[in-house]
Amino acid sequence: MATTEPVERRESGETLLSVEGVRTAFFTDKEVIRAVDGVSFDIERGETVGIVGESGSGKSVTARTIMGIVDSPGRVLDGRIEFRDTERVQWFADKFSKRTADLTAGDEIGEDDFVVIEAREAGEVSAGYVDTTSAPEKALRKLRGGDMAMVFQDPLTSLNPVYTVGNQIKESLKLHQGLTGRAATEEAIDLLEAVGIPDAARRVEEYPHQFSGGMRQRAVIAMALACDPELLICDEPTTALDVTIQAQILELLDDLQEERDLSIMFITHDMGVIAEVADRVNVMYAGEIVESAPVEALFADPKHPYTRGLLESIPGREAAGDRLRTIEGDVPTPNEEPTYCRFAPRCPEAFAECERVHPADVQVADTDAEHTSACLLYPEDRTREEAVQLHQQREREGDR
Ligand SMILES: Nc1ncnc2c1ncn2[C@@H]1O[C@H](COP(=O)(O)OP(=O)(O)OP(=O)(O)O)[C@@H](O)[C@H]1O
């Protein structure tokens, strides 16, 4: 599965989701776990953004933060998450007029505003966003059901064993599209067919335990599609499946994306899967994004030593004569403020400054704005001293 053939980029240039400086921490009796520590990235309409990293790097908490489902003792401390769907912005603006800032009418963004109208064309909202970090739970619930849906690793997290698969899809159709009765049954069957479940008219009456693992995950995807989302967040959706089924599910997601112009955020620890699905990749380590690049650039020219380590651990990609390598050690629990590089203790290229300067996110070369890394080795066209100074300066400016 570790192909590195170039994936056609599907970006539209229209940002659907913008994540900006987000921090989410868990306040346990013992310590504060900074699970997501200053993460920023965008997802464009119709594109798949991959989030990759080892266990504990903060991928799932990033997803849960976007969905607004971080459990206690977790709290979103900082940052903005902008959901940029103009129809939804208009809808929320009508419903929550007291919490809307209309910049076209000269409003300033107040602390309570979670709907922001940035521009209008012929009276209609043409640019704006909903900030999910300050949205009330009522609004979040609407977003979760209608605009963003999530598929988890274990399909049984999303399926209720006591209801038929069909009834669960119909429940979602009723809630989000107002469909009931016969129309809902037909749509449920159509959805099961769309996700490649054979004999859908019969299987719609079956219970989750009558489905195989792969079929269950397809049913979960059908349930997610029942709310007709703009953004689908997949958290290791194929990790529990065998390789053949995994390939089928990835292909299914790819088809669905094309048909429905979905944006997908795809979480995995598997670089081989990333190569298959992603247009753009964010590599996470201990709560931070350490490298971000279009998928081709990431595989052809990985910059961060952590990314290189992840790639070398893909079978078939190790340097000639090398055995399969893994990065020694584990992801540390990010329980203190980063005043240093969190990867330094495991990094084969670390030097003295890595222990005392926190790397800022910088372009790896002045010529490529799309490829960034948080590592003191970059930008590579500077001397080490100059590079370190640049990082220190950027950190002082709070530009992370
Ligand atoms: N409910 C919680 N309470 C306390 N700490 C938590 C909680 N959920 C996550 N964490 C911590 O937050 C950090 C990030 O966890 P997260 O689940 O996002 O990692 P991940 O990258 O998704 O890993 P995996 O590949 O194992 O799913 C970890 O240190 C984890 O222990």
Ligand code: NI
């Ligand atoms: Ni996870």
